[in-house]
Amino acid sequence: MDTPVVAGLDGSAASPRCVAWAANEARLRGRPLELVHASMLLYRDGSLSEAAYEGLEEERTRLLVEAKAYALGLQPGLEVRTRLLAQEPGKALVFESERAELIVVGTSRLEAFGGPILGAVALRLVTGARCPVLAVTDSAPDADAAPAEIVVGVAERGRESRAIGWAFEEAALRGAHLNAVHALGGEFAGRAKAEEDALLAEALAGWRSKYPDVEVSRTISDQHPARALVTASDEAALVVVGATHRPGITEHALGTVGHALLHQALSAVVIVPET
Numbered sequence: 001m002d003t004p005v006v007a008g009l010d011g012s013a014a015s016p017r018c019v020a021w022a023a024n025e026a027r028l029r030g031r032p033l034e035l036v037h038a039s040m041l042l043y044r045d046g047s048l049s050e051a052a053y054e055g056l057e058e059e060r061t062r063l064l065v066e067a068k069a070y071a072l073g074l075q076p077g078l079e080v081r082t083r084l085l086a087q088e089p090g091k092a093l094v095f096e097s098e099r100a101e102l103i104v105v106g107t108s109r110l111e112a113f114g115g116p117i118l119g120a121v122a123l124r125l126v127t128g129a130r131c132p133v134l135a136v137t138d139s140a141p142d143a144d145a146a147p148a149e150i151v152v153g154v155a156e157r158g159r160e161s162r163a164i165g166w167a168f169e170e171a172a173l174r175g176a177h178l179n180a181v182h183a184l185g186g187e188f189a190g191r192a193k194a195e196e197d198a199l200l201a202e203a204l205a206g207w208r209s210k211y212p213d214v215e216v217s218r219t220i221s222d223q224h225p226a227r228a229l230v231t232a233s234d235e236a237a238l239v240v241v242g243a244t245h246r247p248g249i250t251e252h253a254l255g256t257v258g259h260a261l262l263h264q265a266l267s268a269v270v271i272v273p274e275t
Helices: 015-029 049-076 087-100 120-128 162-174 188-209 225-235 255-264
Strands: 006-009 033-036 080-085 102-106 109-114 113-116 134-137 149-153 175-181 216-219 237-244 266-272
Touching: 006 015, 006 087, 015 049, 015 102, 015 134, 015 175, 015 188, 033 049, 049 080, 049 266, 080 255, 087 102, 087 120, 102 120, 120 134, 120 255, 149 162, 162 175, 162 188, 162 225, 162 237, 162 266, 175 188, 175 225, 188 216, 216 225, 225 237, 225 255, 255 266
Parallel strands: 006 033, 006 102, 033 080, 102 134, 149 175, 149 237, 175 216, 237 266
Antiparallel strands: 109 113, 134 266
């Protein structure tokens, strides 16, 4: 299949780790890797001289060439393509998500107002993308040293969830353990916990039959969902959650859980649009 894994590169210190994660995902999924750099500086609106535009294109092309060589060094034999786009990065990557298997971005958390904030491009992408987005944050493990553990947050257990399906598939590809976490956000009695566990088991049953080789554990937590998943991320390669589509609005609603993970998780984070 030709549907690519896309890595959005900005030339920052986060880019090499983004390339490494994306190359690994492309290998696992048997997909080509497409390295994309987008910048409005490349848009020829007459504000710069032709020589300046050519210099920028040469510089950004070199970035992509070096990233391709790095990817092939990590995953020899992988099909790697590059694309240079004269567009706003967030908008460009959202458009790319229409034709991608997965989009991977490396992002640094900036400190402001006493706490970490995520880059605008990453937030634009995870709320607007039509395919899953893998965010490699500062705290995420290196791609080649990630634990064999996938965590998936299960919020609504009564309906089909793309996030759960994606997490099962990823665990199967990696040969990893899957920890399904449902958090109640408050104190509960022993019987209520048992009932919630039974509902969680029912929500996972269909996926377990589809992926019988995936070892699965269930966690019922009395913490707030965001805190429970951030805690679980400490021993995981990835934490997977869904983003809910809002009728009549093109963007997805991350909610407090998605935002908390992107700002605080100790693993990489995957946001799966629930459309």
